[in-house]
Amino acid sequence: MTLIDISRRLENGMPVWPGDTNFSFQLSWTKEESGSVNVGKLTLSTHTGTHIDAPFHFDENGKRVIDLDPNLYVGIAKVIELIEVDCIKKSDLEAFRFDGVERLLIKTNSWKNDSVFPERIPHIEKDAAEFLHEKGVKLVGVDVPSVDPLDSKELEAHHALHHAGIHILESIDLRNVTPGEYELIALPLPLSDADGSPVRAVLRKLV
Numbered sequence: 001m002t003l004i005d006i007s008r009r010l011e012n013g014m015p016v017w018p019g020d021t022n023f024s025f026q027l028s029w030t031k032e033e034s035g036s037v038n039v040g041k042l043t044l045s046t047h048t049g050t051h052i053d054a055p056f057h058f059d060e061n062g063k064r065v066i067d068l069d070p071n072l073y074v075g076i077a078k079v080i081e082l083i084e085v086d087c088i089k090k091s092d093l094e095a096f097r098f099d100g101v102e103r104l105l106i107k108t109n110s111w112k113n114d115s116v117f118p119e120r121i122p123h124i125e126k127d128a129a130e131f132l133h134e135k136g137v138k139l140v141g142v143d144v145p146s147v148d149p150l151d152s153k154e155l156e157a158h159h160a161l162h163h164a165g166i167h168i169l170e171s172i173d174l175r176n177v178t179p180g181e182y183e184l185i186a187l188p189l190p191l192s193d194a195d196g197s198p199v200r201a202v203l204r205k206l207v
């Protein structure tokens with residue numbers, strides 16, 4: 001069956017979190033120089049493009065990427081639409097059924113021009129994190145670069161989700177995805193010490 005790619009393209013000049021490391025791919029050796037091969041070199045933040053946050057990103061004692069269970073990032077996921085909401089709160093989520101839903105992907109369509117970093121994004125409210133925990137959700141994915149407001153220092157949503165045992169996937173691209181149930185694959189790289197990791201996130205439609 002065909003895969004729907006929900007990853008943002010990693011390329012020079014792509015938007016990154018303000019002040020964070022720019023993404024760069026360069027050849028450190030060209031085939032001409034080496035006589036045999038092109039060899040590339042990447043420079044990037046762990047929060048580049050579609051990525052997961054490890055709890056260490058916002059908690060000194062939190063798990064690093066290598067400690068995360070890969071099973072979290074592979075399996076059935078429900079995609080819901082909350083188009084252009086200001087924030088994602090419990091009362092918005094109560095309209096949906098979450099029986100047995102462990103992975104929830106929220107399409108807000110609020111990042112219109114993805115060639116520039118957004119100025120404003122919807123964040124997740126604390127009561128939504130608690131509600132999703134009660135429903136048994138273990139992973140939440142959003143189509144924007146953060147689950148908190150862009151200027152947040154407290155990172156209330158990151159902490160509330162962590163407290164609720166919910167892992168975070170950010171900057172997925174759900175423009176070509178209609179609500180429903182899918183299989184998600186969004187595996188982090190096996191980075192030993194990292195606080196986050198880019199992922200190649202794909203969906204497979206369930207029949």
Ligand SMILES: Nc1ccccc1C(=O)C[C@H](N)C(=O)O
Binds near residue numbers: 017057
């Ligand atoms: N890259 C950064 C640089 C500086 C300050 C925050 C960030 C973030 O990444 C925060 C965002 N909540 C994130 O998890 O992706």
Ligand SMILES: [Zn+2]
Binds near residue numbers: 051
């Ligand atoms: Zn992040």
Ligand SMILES: [Zn+2]
Binds near residue numbers: 146147170
């Ligand atoms: Zn984050």
